[in-house]
Amino acid sequence: MILLFSFLTLCVAMCVYRIFRGPRAADRMVGIDILGIIMIIFCVLLSLSTGSEWYMSIAIAWAIIGFVSTLTLAKFLEGRNLND
Amino acid sequence: MIDLLFYVLMSIGLCFVFLGCVGLLRMPDVYCRLQASTKCVTLGTGSILLAALAKTGFSAIGMKALISLVFLFLNSPTSAHALAKAADISGIKFWEKPGDEKIYPAKPRPTVDSDIE
């Protein structure tokens, strides 16, 4: 199980690299979106390793309303010319 | 048997999540990054949720995994679509390989049209 967690941490590191490095604002938002989905995987793995079902409830809530943050950021970006 | 199914689904899912993150680093512009990462990470997460269902059977954890699978497949393309549309409206150019001929949008909107030249 510790192998799976370290593998996922590698993926998170790549997303964070894209968030810091991304040449424009849209690239950073793609990174944030993917980071939100990886959060669901973390919740599933925690739930499987501890046997507690409350982590799974967090995963459901994240899957249902997590995309609202991306929608809000997209609406904010729409029509602006952000160069950094 | 169930254990074997669990490990196979889990490793397929983690491989695709890893590939999606590599695509996030390697692709040249916003749209291609969005394509690579959305497709691969969505299927990888779905596979990991199915692995959780296979491990625990029809219990509370498995049913919750099934429900979050349905909502994930509805919501993840929607957010990616909103992101791509916002990037398009704010005028981010398409990448093209140096030396290739350009492929213009079939019916460009004014903001894109002024920016793509």
Place this chain on the structure above:
Amino acid sequence: MNQLLVFILLFGIWKLMTWSNDLGSYIAGILSALFITLLYGKEFPYHPKHTFQIRRYIIFIKFLFVFLYQMIKANFVMAYRILSPGPPIKPGVVKISLRLKSPLGRLILANAITLAPGTFTLDITEDTLLIHWIYVGTTDPVEAEEMICGNLQSILKEVFE
């Protein structure tokens, strides 16, 4: 009728989510489902003629299998594009015609195209779809529709209209 369907749907999802047989779980589920039904029950898209035809559900399950095949294929194609050196991509935008009218069908078609091999829904208007394609094969609308969505649109048209 409309509100009864919404209530059954919400209560079913609640039972799947909690998956316990407590008395308290039943009471909380019935109360919250009733509350949401009274608030939003009227806005459920309910067609009296379409809801109880079994044929539509069978075609929808067939659509799910076609979609699953396309999605697995999409992931292997995308893995090839990501891993080969100097990514073999030629991005561009094509336009295909959209014949579906129902909003739910349009949502499902746009999501299916986003998860299909190499394509991505960029914008949707009254009768066209703008699609970002990672390796443009053709710019002709009819051929592009054939190559991108295949028969997905006709299957969805049978289900929702």
